Amino acid sequence: QDRNKKVLCPRSLESFANWQKAQKSKAKCQAKAANQRRDYLHKLTTHLVKQYDVIIIEDLKTKNLQKNHHLAKSIAN
Incomplete structure (x- = not known):
């Protein structure tokens, strides 16, 4: 380190083993x-198709719906 407490040779994050483990854990x-979301949607749509004869789809603008701060988190999810 120099006198201003700056590292002269900064290391990349790939050289830290704990960082790599955290990245793998986060990815998992x-x-x-x-996968849980995909499975739930697949099961739900399969159930709806088997139960009903006619299904109508509405095109929603999710960007506008996310402006409502009460619903934004669930819509983004």
């Missing part, structure tokens, strides 16, 4: 959540 959690 995100993949699991994505």
Whole structure:
């Protein structure tokens, strides 16, 4: 370090083992959540198709819906 407490040779994040483990753990959690969402939607749509004869789809503008701060988190999810 120099006198201004700045590192002269900064290391990249890839050289830290704990950072790599945290990245892998984070990726696993995100993949699991994505798979759970996909599975739920697949089961829900399969149930709806088997139960009803006619299904009508509405095109929503999610960008406008996310402006409502009460619903934004659930819509983004």
